[in-house]
Amino acid sequence: MDACFDILIIGCGAAGSSAAFAAKKTSPALSVCVLGSEDLPVYSAPALPDLLSGELSREGVFVRERSDYESAGIVLRLGETVRAIDPERREVHLESGEALRYGELILATGSQPIRLRRMQGTDLPGNFVMKSMADVDAMAAYGGSRAVVVGSGAIGLEGSMALKARGFEQVTLVEALDWLSPKSLDKETSDELAAVLESFGVEVLTGEAVQGVLGETRVTGVRTAKRDIPCDLVLWGIGMRPDVELAKAAGIPLGQLGAIRVDERMCTGLSHVYACGDCVESTDALTGKPAVHLFWEPAQRGGSVAGANAAGADEVYQGSLAVFLTNKGGLSILALGKTAREITPEERVILQEKRDGVFRRLLLEDGYLAGVQTVGSLADADLLCAVLKRNAERSNGWSLAVPVPEECRCSVRDVMRFLRRQRRG
């Protein structure tokens, strides 16, 4: 007879692991099993840059130890990959050939780094991504002294700083678009950020698409539209894509953005199947629109909701925020809400200041705070985040959102003073 679990979870990342513990907490009598391809219990991917830089030890990256699962009564099967799901028979098939039966299934398969396989040279030794601990180990073992980092999202930014801190002599960050992290930052903020990166010795090239990787037997350089940059390794940070292969093959409905569609209880369109984490499409808490948020907080919280509900609870997941946050090695950036391009010019007021080394840019839409970008400090992050969330509820009718009065729309200071006054108790 095949083994059967009341709750079976695929993926032992932030989402799958949270789901397992929440399920056990909700209903200790149920049997819970987590399957994970990586032979490691959940660790903090956001801490990987610190592992790469040498700031953290391997132990410093783990979130749970194997013994934690054991003492919670969770069956942990690591190094096991699911090959297929048979929703009719409520079975999953492992690569080893074994089949497992489930009462409820939770998909927490996460995301995969995007790779440009067709681009010349991307199959040479010396091409790296940074998704897993194995990726960091491989990069560390490969060595070198000159690196090109492609892409300026969180991974590109943190990766380039980490390589520099690791002792690389030359680190060049290349971004094809006109400025850094354009999905989250305006040009002005990007300029501030570029100055910080350069002060740490990272060379920043924007508006320069990579055309190919150079080298015969291993990477020796990168060719952009404007130049050849000699290097020993390339770190690709051009984005992550939800891992939905298993779900797609099993006929689990995807959303309009291509990730697994879930309702507010984290149920997929197929009965007895839940999903959570980087592989799902849920709701953006600010816009109310469908969103795929590849972030830690939604993975943990969504995982907890999915796990609890699979175990019989009735919890609700109220969507998530896209929080662009980096706070390491002297680099502090926070970006929340809309960028300038997402607000019509007639409705937009943009205020910006730099005081005591801290850059702040606030965007008002129709008088309401709608976007925040800061470089250099996380001070007041909580206040700004809380105000943005409150303003997003504006469409509900009963919201407590308050516009910034006309007379306070002159400077960042005035707006901050107003927001502080609003917050009391």
Add this chain to the structure above:
Amino acid sequence: MKRLSFDPARCSLCGACALACSLSRCGRPEPAESRIRIECAGPDEPLRSAVCAHCEQPACVSACMRGIIEKDEKSGLVTRRWENCFACGACAVYCPVGASSQEPSKKAFTACDLCGGDPLCVAVCPSGALRFEEDAEGSARRRSAYAGRFFGSGGDKAQERPGLPSQADWERIASAVGGRLGVAVDPESLADACSRQRKAWEEEGM
């Protein structure tokens, strides 16, 4: 559970709470090391305390990228193993009350742990603005204060801030802090440090 509660109408912004907190955390009167902050948005504005509320559904727990913040089901406390913090800052961004900040001496983000059940800030607060009380008591008091603002003494804005601690108060505060830390604390230098703290808070609000 028993939580800290703050009555803005009674607070003189004397700074003793934060000073005592930072002394007990790092042995120095260092505002950035305090786990309680009083926010002052202007001379006539009501004050606000920024300190961990040990929320029922704490946002910091799922935000923490190292999984070191937990809600203890029995005691209700939100605890953190800050020794393992890698300072990602997510707890500070997601906290709805601004209770989490980076303690420079530890590099870690921390929040109030209620001193294990006997908060020093409450022991030193000279005006009774800070209390350590059961939820029910606190909410009853807040309700009546709220009603008082509407029907009684006319709005929180008009209220005068209570006077600063007297010499005798400072002596009492110094001996409470000293007693807890097992060192002698000079009331005068404590008062000086607190007054710097107060100015800093007032400037933050400007």
